[in-house]
Amino acid sequence: MDIRQMRYFVACVDAGSLSKAALALSISQPSLSQQISEMENDLGAPLLVRSYSGVAPTEAGSTLYRHAQSIIKQFAQLRGDVKRGEHALSGQVAVGLPTSVAAVLAVPLFERMRAKYPGIQLQIFESMSGYLNELLANGRLDIAVLFRETETRGVTVAPLFSERLAVHGAAWVGNTRAKTVPLALLSGVPLVLPGRSHGLRLLVERAFDSAGLDLNVVADIDSLPTMLELARRGEAATILSGFLGRGKAHKDLLARYLVSPSLERSVALCRLNSVPQTAASRAVQDCMQQLVAEMAPTLDTAAARRGD
Incomplete structure (x- = not known):
């Protein structure tokens, strides 16, 4: 199994259809099906459930999907680091923000990252926290801001504010x-x-x-x-x-x-323990924590209470 096959598999899961994935990848559907079959034979487990409505990952496929996304991101960062120099951070980082938090943090985060780390491409997902939790569990997000107080199994939680x-x-x-x-x-x-x-x-x-x-x-x-x-x-x-x-x-x-x-309710930065954190992801996390510290006078609940 190689990086190309991993990209093929991720594309199939994202598209929910072999035909749509083949079109997006500019390859024939029979060729794509053969690549998926080779991966299943290599791993000794079915990776996709096929039906008239499309395809969906099996339990083994979901595990592969999470790891494949991480490997693909690390590979992209490796190429960028070699091209730009080992000290230049680059790559994509997917961040999930609840709408209420996005209202105060999304634009400052974008501006800070563009100024400090122009090689890092942010992907900001704004939604309700329940959906963001699903995206994080599925490996679609590198970092998610969720309403949690304590760590749960497999998830690291870093408190931000209330x-x-x-x-x-x-x-x-x-x-x-x-x-x-x-x-x-x-x-x-x-x-x-x-x-x-x-x-x-x-x-x-x-x-x-x-x-x-x-x-x-x-x-x-x-x-x-x-x-x-x-x-x-x-x-x-x-x-x-x-x-x-x-x-x-x-x-x-x-x-x-x-x-x-x-x-x-407690607001915290969350990430999966099973997915290795890239240097770019750590930079985004550090940037978010710095922004929250700078914005503390307006985010602190005690400040809001002075208007009671």
């Missing part, structure tokens, strides 16, 4: 000129929240239950734009990151931090 939650909308509740609103005032208020598979939903449910309040979830919505639009229209309120109220896109949406109690 993100404070806010109620968006609910103009009929409390003082709209205040920067905060007591959680008790949201008892019975119609809310739209992510489904129960999301950590934010669990955090909100625990807070309402501990305070003996009525949590009135009128819809489970796993779409950030939809939740914010419903809150903007006054159809229902939602509880999300307070950072979302800072962006120009949502400046017209009422957002107030929750107090009594304050709701917070």
Whole structure:
């Protein structure tokens, strides 16, 4: 098995189809199928499940996919280092950012990396944390910013800061000129929240239950734009990151931090232990940690509380 075959296999998994992968690779489908068969014979295990709808990796295929992505990235970095000199960092680094974190970190990260490491090509994925967790587990991301406090099996967790939650909308509740609103005032208020598979939903449910309040979830919505639009229209309120109220896109949406109690969640840099970290990936991680340290006065939850 060689690097070319690894690229072929990764292309098949990404495309979900042998015909689409063959087209993207500019080779014939029979030739691609033969290469995959040779890999399966070499490893002694089936790598793809074939069906009328396309192909999907087997358990062995998923393992190969993660390692192949890492090897391909390392090979690309090796070539770049040789061409540019051993001290010039280069290569692609895939970073996953939840939308709330991307609102304050994505642009500064891009600008800092372009200025300091022009040879490193960032791939920034912005999505809800549940999907980013899947991408990290599948080896699609080198680094993911997730809402975690402690390390889990196979994942290294480096704490960044605590993100404070806010109620968006609910103009009929409390003082709209205040920067905060007591959680008790949201008892019975119609809310739209992510489904129960999301950590934010669990955090909100625990807070309402501990305070003996009525949590009135009128819809489970796993779409950030939809939740914010419903809150903007006054159809229902939602509880999300307070950072979302800072962006120009949502400046017209009422957002107030929750107090009594304050709701917070830990934000951390996460990466798979099974995937070797490249020098470029370490540089991006260091850059993100430096940016967070510099932005600490605006990210620190204590700073937000001074407006309570």
